[in-house]
Amino acid sequence: MKLSSNIRSLQWFLPVLLAILGLLIVIVYGLFEFLEGQHRLEQKTLTDIRSQMTRLQATLGDSLNRGDKYAAQREVAYQGVNPAINRLMLLDPQGMIILSMNYSDLGQQAKNISSNFEMPDQRIRLGFLLQKKNHLIQAYFPTQINTQSNSIRNHQNSWLYMAFNGTYQYEELLQDIKFKVLILAFGVILITLLTWWILKTMVVRPLIELGKATQKIGHEKQRVDFPDSWFNEISILAKSMGQMTDNLYKANDQLIQHTKKQEGLIQLLEDKNAELERFAYTVSHDLKSPLVTVKGFVGLLRQDIKDNNAVRVSGDLEQIAAAADKMAILLDDLLELSRIGRVVNKPEKILLSDLFAEVVITIQGQIKQADAIIKIQPDMPAIYADKHRMLEVAQNLLDNAIKFSQANIIPEVEVTATIDQNKVVCCVADNGIGIKVEYHNRVFGLFNRLDPSFEGTGIGLALVKRIIEVHNGSIRIESNGHGQGTRFYFTLAKTSERSL
């Protein structure tokens, strides 16, 4: 990560800012402490010196007053005044040394300095002067000495000079400040690190994870876990985001379901529309066809009557009659088809075994004529449907099974039923002529007849399909082709009030 992006991160920005501010405060404090300490040091030094001088004055004064310079010197030597004092001198008002005492090498240095020293003005009220040169503090103290002594008669306004090393105290001060500043700086660094750690673990990490989790929402379907945090605000944010995500998923699922449902409905509508279109087309075509026949043969009839062709006249009349009959049947069929779904009888519980048994009795004549064998599974499950319509379904299926039989083979029809996931699947299987796979989708079409050599308008299976669909079921055909027999499977809901 780049520094520029790092510094904009909360876990870096705040601690760095804190560190800078803290260190600034430490520096300011250090400076203040230094100046203040220096002042304090000066005051203390001043007091020290003053008391020392006063004491010295008293001691020296005694010897000097007696005029015993050496005694004074000796006294000063044994004074052991202050270990910091390097040199002690008694100067006359003109700056001439009356008495000098060296305590260390630094004392020599002090002497050199003092020789360049400009004597302080007598008028200085302070009566005390401090000069600092190379950590050497020099103090001048106006001294009153008894003028009775001859040798130092004129020395009444002399100066007591004292030089001592300020380095020790000064360094002590610096050491003290350094120590304090270091402690403070250490504290600042500690606080900074602590802040960094708290921000990192309790704020930034949860926030980053929150971001990651949010990113996931769009891609993953499952529940995203939002991180918890010690801080209330982040914790609340995470919780509400989790809630929001759940709601979002829920809403999305509902939307998807809704859309699916709608798509299904649209598909259904389109299917119905297409069916309607096909229906209109079929009807117009199939009704027009016998009309063409009728009008055509009426024309031919006129011709044949004119020609006196009696044979043809009767043939023409037959064609006209047949076309008219066909039209009547077509119209009846259409009416029947339109009734399904429009006229619904109350659904009732029907045992499939009973249903087919009833149909077998109805079409007894046909069965005998074809010499067909009908096997009906005795314990077939029950369905809940319009009985009248289901009889039509059963009859049409059995009719077809017998009608489309192969020559020289005894027709065998077997009706069975199974339960598959709350649905009843009923199968009507025959050993008839079968239907090629490519015609399978055409058998249920209105007025579609695969073989014109068989009787019928081609409405039977269209009717069956319509009835099954009105009952929310489905029907399909299975046949491996010519001579392989045919199996019709229709699926309806198991006995239930809700199925209709």
Added chain:
Amino acid sequence: MIQSISGKPLDILLVEDNHAHAELVKRSFEQNRVSNRIIHVEDGQLALDYLLGQGEYADSDVSLPHIVLLDLRLPKVDGLEVLQKIKTTEMLQKIPVVILTTSSAEKDVAKAYEYHANSYIVKPMDYACFVSLMDDMGFYWMAWNQNPWECPGNILSSQAIV
């Protein structure tokens, strides 16, 4: 009867599932100039079998028809499928196919031409119309129209109308 130069009779293949309509077409031709042999098949599969010399017509030596009159709604194989098959089979694609149907649905007309039908005729209700239409259509396709497999030149002069 219209014949080819080689003297071979020119057949008409009528694909029509409605017997009455087939009869009507045949009778209309009888009364008119076109008296060629009409081969009538009842469904799409038979039509293809006849044209391709397969199935029921596998062993019989049939010659290709001069034109095909094709109904659209047919059992087994639909008229449009028959048309598509004819027009995509190299051996058959040059045979003129006249759609003769009761349907005047736009969809059917469009589809028929899409599959390269040569003509689309809606069966007229009126008998007189029907007869005159059959005559005109038959004569046009059998006599006036020149088929690609025949010798160039004035067909009428080289063909005899019997």
